[in-house]
Amino acid sequence: MNIFASFKVALIALRTNALRSVLTMLGIIIGVGAVITMVSMGSGAERQVSERLQSLGSNLLMVSPGASRQGGRRLGGGSGMELKEGDATAIARTIPGIVLVAPEVRGAAQAVLGNINWSTSIIGVSPDYLLARDWEIEAGRFVEEGDIRTAAKVAVIGATVREELFGESLAVGQTVRINKVPVQIVGVLKAKGQSAFGSDQDDTIMLPLSTAKKRILGQSKAAPDAVQLITVKVQQGVNMNAVMEDIATLLRVRHRIANGAIDTFSIRNLQEMQEAGQEATQIFAILLAAIASVSLLVGGIGIMNIMLVSVTERTREIGLRMALGAKQRDILFQFLVEAVTLCLIGGLIGITIGTGGAILVSNLAGWPTLIRVDMAMAAFAISGLIGVFFGFYPARKAAKLNPIDALRFE
Amino acid sequence: MAMGALLIETIGLSKDYVMGGETVHALRDVSLSVGKGEFVAIMGPSGSGKSTFMNLLGCLDSPTRGQLFIGGEEVSRLSSNRLAAVRNRKLGFVFQQFNLLARTSALDNVQVPLIYAGMSTAERKDKALKRLDEVGLSGRLDHHPSQLSGGQQQRVAIARALVNDPEIILADEPTGALDSKTGEEIMALFQTLNASGMTIILVTHEQNIADYAKRTLTFHDGEVISDTASSDRIKAAQ
Ligand SMILES: Nc1ncnc2c1ncn2[C@@H]1O[C@H](COP(=O)(O)OP(=O)(O)OP(=O)(O)O)[C@@H](O)[C@H]1O
Numbered sequence A: 001m002n003i004f005a006s007f008k009v010a011l012i013a014l015r016t017n018a019l020r021s022v023l024t025m026l027g028i029i030i031g032v033g034a035v036i037t038m039v040s041m042g043s044g045a046e047r048q049v050s051e052r053l054q055s056l057g058s059n060l061l062m063v064s065p066g067a068s069r070q071g072g073r074r075l076g077g078g079s080g081m082e083l084k085e086g087d088a089t090a091i092a093r094t095i096p097g098i099v100l101v102a103p104e105v106r107g108a109a110q111a112v113l114g115n116i117n118w119s120t121s122i123i124g125v126s127p128d129y130l131l132a133r134d135w136e137i138e139a140g141r142f143v144e145e146g147d148i149r150t151a152a153k154v155a156v157i158g159a160t161v162r163e164e165l166f167g168e169s170l171a172v173g174q175t176v177r178i179n180k181v182p183v184q185i186v187g188v189l190k191a192k193g194q195s196a197f198g199s200d201q202d203d204t205i206m207l208p209l210s211t212a213k214k215r216i217l218g219q220s221k222a223a224p225d226a227v228q229l230i231t232v233k234v235q236q237g238v239n240m241n242a243v244m245e246d247i248a249t250l251l252r253v254r255h256r257i258a259n260g261a262i263d264t265f266s267i268r269n270l271q272e273m274q275e276a277g278q279e280a281t282q283i284f285a286i287l288l289a290a291i292a293s294v295s296l297l298v299g300g301i302g303i304m305n306i307m308l309v310s311v312t313e314r315t316r317e318i319g320l321r322m323a324l325g326a327k328q329r330d331i332l333f334q335f336l337v338e339a340v341t342l343c344l345i346g347g348l349i350g351i352t353i354g355t356g357g358a359i360l361v362s363n364l365a366g367w368p369t370l371i372r373v374d375m376a377m378a379a380f381a382i383s384g385l386i387g388v389f390f391g392f393y394p395a396r397k398a399a400k401l402n403p404i405d406a407l408r409f410e
Numbered sequence B: 001m002a003m004g005a006l007l008i009e010t011i012g013l014s015k016d017y018v019m020g021g022e023t024v025h026a027l028r029d030v031s032l033s034v035g036k037g038e039f040v041a042i043m044g045p046s047g048s049g050k051s052t053f054m055n056l057l058g059c060l061d062s063p064t065r066g067q068l069f070i071g072g073e074e075v076s077r078l079s080s081n082r083l084a085a086v087r088n089r090k091l092g093f094v095f096q097q098f099n100l101l102a103r104t105s106a107l108d109n110v111q112v113p114l115i116y117a118g119m120s121t122a123e124r125k126d127k128a129l130k131r132l133d134e135v136g137l138s139g140r141l142d143h144h145p146s147q148l149s150g151g152q153q154q155r156v157a158i159a160r161a162l163v164n165d166p167e168i169i170l171a172d173e174p175t176g177a178l179d180s181k182t183g184e185e186i187m188a189l190f191q192t193l194n195a196s197g198m199t200i201i202l203v204t205h206e207q208n209i210a211d212y213a214k215r216t217l218t219f220h221d222g223e224v225i226s227d228t229a230s231s232d233r234i235k236a237a238q
């Protein structure tokens, strides 16, 4: 008996009991459907996070003041506790394998143009910041060395700020009051979208580091050259951990931190953050697999149950087929094919519903989803395996029947 | 008594059923032979072992003791797979309750034995059409059992029994579920088949049905108590 004939016989048998077949498939349909929807949502979220982290560049180190991973302990500020512009210069000068070092300060400010008032974040930067953070210039120019030296009242604005203040009209060359200081717009940045943490990166104004500190944010008397973050771009192919270690050693010396004492700075590796994100999605995937296995197990038991009922109901048919020459393996195969067909159809319906669910979620809730063809194919294959696994016992029971007992069964 | 070559031979064939510690001797030491081309009717009271004997001949059940040879091969020793092959190739069954597959066309029903014989679709259809024509049902190919009369269903069953060119037709009360006129028509069909050389063994309770056969075996309490040529019996009656 060839495989096509078997599937045809199975389909006919399933069609004669259509409602029962569908009810039996329900477990598989729900299991597969849920898995497909959840995997699509998980993959979509994972891709979004990794794309955003990637947009920062993976060979970046972030040096910031304050100890990391030291429980809840707060270290008091003060001399020697802050990062300074000098630290950035020292890193750039002494550590090998580095492309750029970009110190920055951050703050919030009001930007006013005519009667438009926009609160935004401002960043005091050095010229290297553009390359270090992979920004691009849309119009005009970026902050230059000369601007830093003279603390020039110039600014480069992000796409959101440009949109809010200028709409369709030209921004470069205009003057905006930032915290009441008139500043000339010299450049506009290309839009970058949301950050890995969901904030709008384009809602920002960049000023020369010196301008931001002296004129806009107001600098602390104790540490006039303090910076909040130093971005270090490491050369491609250079060992990030070695560079991190070198920077830490340098800063410990500069900050006079005794051996074994707690560091007053922390260095984060973006790659590590990316890996941490992946770890989270892996945990999500394991959870998903657990839910999926349970629902597929339930579905499989449903299939086994119905196949057992079917074998009992059709005992006389089995006896007849044996009388007409069916071997044990023909009967085994017939019922196995029936169980597998049931599961495969259930799997297909589940994949369709799950995909539809994912599309619905992304359209209605705006959640990023990613339909994974490999997952759909795996789900289909697993459905088939469930059919084989849970169909085997009933099929074997049918095949082991004694012809005459089966034929006389009432 | 055998007409052609020896086709079936039983030696001390016995079947016991053990039911709750009590043994029922359904068949006791039956030794007989049937030749090729014979038409045998088996009679006897209810519970005398007729069906038990037929089931053993049909390789559907295995004897407690004794031997059964079909075409010289000792089938009482074969594995279940080999028995399935014997049933498929050498035997054709006709049942009292027709036993057709429900919701399956006459044409597809007749093809079932050929599917298990591993025959190609075209060849299967060819053979089935030929046999359905032979039993006078070429006009009912697409009918399902529920759309056929009892007599027509039994004809489909006979076409199915014949389709893989068996050596023997085994029929346990083939007219038992039919009215007497339809029963006679079925017997006439068997007679035609036998005339063209087919060996037929059937069980019946009715004398007029048994009269179609050429030889009558009478069972009683698991034993064969008489074995007569029908012509002798008719002569004796005159
Ligand atoms: N599966 C079984 N288990 C136990 N006893 C059985 C079984 N099958 C048959 N018997 C017994 O074996 C004996 C012979 O039964 P069998 O069916 O061969 O009779 P029969 O001659 O065909 O009768 P009928 O004319 O009523 O069909 C009976 O006493 C019956 O009760």
Ligand SMILES: [Mg+2]
Pocket (backbone or CB within 6 Å): B050, B051, B052, B172
């Ligand atoms: Mg009987």
